[in-house]
Amino acid sequence: MVEFCDGCWNRAANQMALADGATASPWPEPDGDDVTFLEPPTCVRCGRGIRICPTVYDRWVSLSTAELLAKDVPPRFRWRLTRLPGRRTSVIVDVLAVRVRAIAPLPGELVIPAHRMLCAMEQSEEGWDVDG
Numbered sequence: 001m002v003e004f005c006d007g008c009w010n011r012a013a014n015q016m017a018l019a020d021g022a023t024a025s026p027w028p029e030p031d032g033d034d035v036t037f038l039e040p041p042t043c044v045r046c047g048r049g050i051r052i053c054p055t056v057y058d059r060w061v062s063l064s065t066a067e068l069l070a071k072d073v074p075p076r077f078r079w080r081l082t083r084l085p086g087r088r089t090s091v092i093v094d095v096l097a098v099r100v101r102a103i104a105p106l107p108g109e110l111v112i113p114a115h116r117m118l119c120a121m122e123q124s125e126e127g128w129d130v131d132g
């Protein structure tokens with residue numbers, strides 16, 4: 001496995017983030033002592049609910065809160081969530097967002113679309129051409 005120094009790792013991670021559209025701001029970690037309710041995040045552009053998830057390369061992506069069939073989501077917007085066992089406890093799990101790339105999902109499989117796709121739909125008058 002290739003070892004990166006911090007500078008090289010950051011450059012590589014930023015390139016992956018740009019290619020994937022994983023450019024969301026990190027969602028604050030819940031503070032154990034803070035009992036105030038955290039509002040679910042919403043998109044600043046369209047106001048829809050979003051889910052902000054960390055990626056495997058330490059960048060954050062904003063995803064739709066609902067899954068869609070793979071056939072309705074262009075390949076570059078397809079994501080999946082992977083659950084990892086928590087590092088400190090067996091109860092809490094970390095959820096990582098992973099771009100679906102190597103193996104194309106079946107048309108009827110569910111994927112999580114990047115919010116960018118839905119946001120673009122909102123912005124464009126004709127809507128997103130999901131069949132194209």
Ligand SMILES: [Zn+2]
Binds near residue numbers: 043044045047048115
């Ligand atoms: Zn939006």
